[in-house]
Amino acid sequence: MxxxxxxxxxxxxxxxxxxxxxxxxxxxxxxxxxxxxxxxxxxxxxxxxxxxxxxxxxxxxxxxxxxxxxxxxxxxxxxxxxxxxxxxxxxxxxxxxxxxxxxxxxxxxxxxxxxxxxxxxxxxxxxxxxxxxxxxxxxxxxxxxxxxxxxxxxxxxxxxxxxxxxxxxxxxxxxxxxxxxxxxxxxxxxxSAVRNVVCVNDISNGKEEKPVRMMVSADDDEKLPCFDYIIDVVYPKCYRQSKPCFCVHSCKCNSSCRAGFLLEIVKNKYKRWTVRTRSYIPAGNFVCEYIGELRKQGGDCCLLGFGLNCNGFVIDATKRGNVARFINHSSNPNLYVGDFVYDHGDRRFPHKMLFAAKNIPANRELTLSYR
Structure with a gap:
């Protein structure tokens, strides 16, 4: 022109x-x-x-x-x-x-x-x-x-x-x-509802490539549970990592796999903390990894909604974890878990990668089946 x-x-x-x-x-x-x-x-x-x-x-x-x-x-x-x-x-x-x-x-x-x-x-x-x-x-x-x-x-x-x-x-x-x-x-x-405001711009403090903000209603002063935000699974001292190998599902995941979409922490209609996507997520796309501490199953280390079974072990995100620790259980979830190995060769302890099970519109709560 x-x-x-x-x-x-x-x-x-x-x-x-x-x-x-x-x-x-x-x-x-x-x-x-x-x-x-x-x-x-x-x-x-x-x-x-x-x-x-x-x-x-x-x-x-x-x-x-x-x-x-x-x-x-x-x-x-x-x-x-x-x-x-x-x-x-x-x-x-x-x-x-x-x-x-x-x-x-x-x-x-x-x-x-x-x-x-x-x-x-x-x-x-x-x-x-x-x-x-x-x-x-x-x-x-x-x-x-x-x-x-x-x-x-x-x-x-x-x-x-x-x-x-x-x-x-x-x-x-x-x-x-x-x-x-x-x-x-x-x-x-x-x-039409109580207007939400940004309380924290990035709960990961820059650890994630995409910021994970926290939204609360203007009249809500409740704080997030105290935990350390981490971006890598923590293994016990007795565990020795073997050499890396290919993913269990033959994908090209690596240690740079982080949150793939803009996510935020909000309160759902039951007044529970949850994770919501800020943008549309097509079915099959990687969303984030479930991060926490790898521990032996048993005792009270695995709280409801904060752990994923892993061959007799549990990934416990109670004290240390990432945004996935706030994803709630649902009998009709919109996420599914994929097992991948990218930083070690032990297939007994794959990384738990979360993917969209269906097309997820923006402003929709993310859910997962913990059973």
């Missing part, structure tokens, strides 16, 4: 919220103009995004009526995720995937950051009746569901609600019926 090469574009840096110099109701003739002013940086994709604290979140969306989007009213808008649409891509319709812009919109629910909405469904027209791209304002993504779309394939539907207090400098037209989403596979914003 010539203006980009000539460095004549404005607001070239991705940003959340309002864009300097742009007001609600401003209208544009084409998508290129949106890029020039920095309102939406994607020439073709309808969802623009950026990285924030290691999580990809949406900054703006454009509704150009190539998908079955519905603006039920100025204050409520249903947006169809991208991908798999034969009206956009040549070929057969396909199921949409939770990646790219779709993943960014889902993460916006957890981040509770507003998204700029530009639409040709409602708003301004030029002198020839051609619909213009109109900036509708800031909207919060509040829900997401997966349903069958108009072509019979799975699509993601996002419900957005307009932030109050914004001006209305245009007359919305062609608005449809109030947008409704079916009550299934719903991800909701937590604004």
């Amino acid at each position: 010539c203006l980009q090469r000539q460095q004549k574009c404005a607001n070239v840096t991705e940003q959340l919220g309002t864009v300097p110099g742009i007001e609600v109701g401003d209208a544009f003739e084409c998508r290129a103009e949106l890029c020039v002013v920095g309102l939406h940086h994607e020439f073709q994709a309808g969802i623009d995004s950026m990285e924030k604290e290691g999580m990809k979140i949406a900054t703006s969306i454009v509704d150009s009526q190539r998908y079955a989007n519905m603006m039920g009213s100025l204050n409520q808008f249903t947006y169809i995720g991208h991908g798999g649409n034969p009206n956009v891509y040549n070929g057969m319709p396909r199921d949409q995937k939770l990646q790219g812009g779709n993943l960014a919109l889902m993460n916006s629910i957890e981040a509770e950051e507003p998204v700029r909405v530009i639409s040709i469904l409602g708003g301004s027209t030029d002198s020839h009746g051609k619909r213009l791209y109109t900036y509708m304002g800031l909207y919060l993504v509040t829900r997401m569901v997966q349903v069958r779309g108009e072509h019979g394939k799975l699509v993601f539907k996002f419900l957005l609600k307009r932030e109050p207090g914004q001006p209305i400098k245009f007359t919305p037209s062609r608005l449809g019926q109030p947008a409704e989403l079916p009550p299934m596979n719903v991800i909701r914003s937590q604004k």
